[in-house]
Amino acid sequence: MCGFPRGHRLDLLINRLSWNIAAPPVTAYHGRFAPTPSGPLHFGSMVAAVGSFLDAKAQGGTWALRIDDLDRPRVMPGSVDSIFRCLEKFQMPWDGEVVFQSARLDAYQAALDQLRRQGLVFACACSRKEIDDAGLGGPDGPVYPGTCSKGLPAGREARAWRVRTGDAAIDFRDLHLGRVHQDLEREIGDFVLFRADGIFAYHLACAVDDSMQGITHVVRGADLLASTPRQIFLQRLLGLPTPAYLHLPIAVNASGEKLSKQTLADPVEPDRAAGVLAQVLGFLKHSPPDEVSANGVSAMWRWALMNWKRNRLPDIVSARAPVSGAALVQFPVNSRNGQ
Structure with a gap:
């Protein structure tokens, strides 16, 4: 089954079917979009959605929808329906059933238990303040100092579970x-898989779910680039396949902050889908000709499908958004284009 929730417009699926016929065949491409339902989608969300959708469909692949609703306190009522409606208005039908991470807790527990049996995880009693006070700064935040890696200190109780990174790079x-x-050991340290608030960590859930859904390509924002090595590390420990990764430029506001719910990014107006889609495609350096844009969403998708090329994507540090500010990412990992 593919498409929109029951009761939504199904005629849009016709466009998708014709795209798959026209697209060059590939052996297997399974992409996905995994938004957090903490509010409406914004421009930055749509960059990830459109980029992942086009990369999949241009190669005759599938595009799955996964709702990252593990962090229940962050979930905003009505957000899931808002995401569905936005994707419908943008004519972006997904393939298969929607996966909700909140319904997959048993799978994450099984993965954690597997690592525990192998002696690859340990209980940790450290608070965030204690880790900060250790003073081991890394490019993606404080580096865990290894306090509990050989056992809990006397009189302390476990707050979380961490995976041992050893000397992994x-x-x-x-x-x-x-x-x-x-370098995981030096730049990240032993990282959390089960949080002190009783929530499974994003890295574990993502690694498990990408495997379960058969995801072969992950296309997402460069703000998640530093997370990717941790997910690859877990995939290897759990014996799971590693997908290909492509990280897109991120849009920021006038202060240089990533557009997000936390920075009060304006929500996308689904009824302005044509205008927003044209802006997103322009941000990704795939601007349709004016005569194509004038014909609406369907025409822009057909053009974008035929003209999508990864080598046309903007350089991460120079992409400019059609919102105030320019996308600029300082990578917390070592990246050398083309090397």
């Missing part, structure tokens, strides 16, 4: 950025 080739390297 991860290298992978991003489809846009080229070679990426991260």
